[in-house]
Amino acid sequence: MSNIEIYGIPGSPFLRSVEVTLHEKGLDYQLRAMKPGEHKQPEYLARHPFGRIPAFEHAGFAIYETQAILRYVDDVFPTPPLTPGNPKARARMNQMIGILEWYYFPKAAAPIGFNRIIGPRLLGMAGDEAAIAEAMPMARTCFAEFDNLLGDKFYLTGDSVSLADIMLASQLALLGECAEGRELIGETAALSGWLRRMVARPSFAATQPPAVLREAA
Ligand SMILES: N[C@@H](CCC(=O)N[C@@H](CS)C(=O)NCC(=O)O)C(=O)O
Helix, strand or coil, X not given: CCCEEEEECCCCHHHHHHHHHHHHCCCCCEEEECCCCHHHCHHHHCCCCCCXXXXXXXXXXXXXXXXXXXXXXXXXXXXXXXXCCCHHHHHHHHHHHHHHHHHHHHHHHHHHHHHHHHHHHHHCCCCCHHHHHHHHHHHHHHHHHHHHHHCCCCXXXXXXXXXXXXXXXXXXXXXXXXXXXXXXXXXXXXXXXXXXXXXXXXHHHCCCCCHHHHCCC
């Protein structure tokens, strides 16, 4: 029996980042799948006071915040390494994770993904079209910059997969399940090929979002 547990709502790209990382490391884990709303209940808030997905526990060590979880897993289970040894490549990885957390997710992916995918398909809510339109310029800036930072490399920081590849591909794979996401990916020079390579990996194949979220819009 695995001594790694993950708590989350299937479909969450942050949850998927953790699952993909564990698959890349060849580690077993128990997914404690929750329903929407359970993440705001006292039992989960005791584990994650901000009520966000995911939370993680390894042999009694409990932690939340995806980036902290991934870096912990990469430290404790170092093979294969998912953090570049080269300082410049590592700085690029950290830069891209920063862009993802500070600009991409809150200002682009969350409004578009919630109003186009999660709300209508999972929660039975109508999407807010104005919020989607308002988020598109920031989404374009993020996609263009990720494309620029990828350049002609095979993975975001070089020849091997890093935590930035895992976090970004988990996010873009979900947004690619709606027309806006496909449009944004289609406008990139190299990022679309990179995303195809990433989602073809066994770690992504093993962590598909629920079918209801994968329906074409
Ligand atoms: N900084 C957090 C962000 C996590 C996050 O925002 N997760 C989303 C799901 S992808 C969430 O919990 N949304 C539900 C909500 O805000 O109620 C992390 O890295 O873990």
